[in-house]
Amino acid sequence: MSLEAYGVETPDVVREPADDRHDTDLKACPECGTVVGEPNTLKLDAPDVVDDVEIDTLVTRARKCDRHAYDVLLPVRVRRGAPSLGRSWTTVRVRLADQRVRPVAVPKSQVTRQ
Ligand SMILES: [Zn+2]
Incomplete structure (x- = not known):
């Protein structure tokens, strides 16, 4: 059961x-090792x-x-x-759970630069 069932919002x-241990073409969850398939939007x-x-x-x-x-979300x-994603995308820098800052793809239409 998810925590949301108790009214708790979890970020x-x-x-x-x-990388999957057996097949480097596959991606895996770094928390539990499950192969996570293809990316979605x-x-x-x-x-x-x-x-x-x-x-x-x-x-x-x-x-x-x-x-x-x-x-657990794993941005490409x-x-x-x-x-690599084409002209309608750009990146913003996001601090990940491991505290490292990485570029994350976002559609240009969603971003207003200051
Ligand atoms: Zn996992």
Whole structure:
């Protein structure tokens, strides 16, 4: 049962995907080792954005592990500006659960630079 059933709002845990031990083409959840499949377009709740930007909703390309009481979201690794995702995407820097700051892809239409 998820904590939300008790009215507790748990922020998403945002982490870098781990490489699967057996097949480096697969990505795994760094918390439990489960293979997490292909990325989807997902919303991050209350991300720790360190850039000075306004974002209505941080939508990104990410995998999700749902074997936890909270959502573990694993944004795809991108370079700054997310050139691999095409021209409608950019990046903002987000502090992940391990305290490292990484670029996270976000549609350009969602971001207002200050
Ligand atoms: Zn997991």
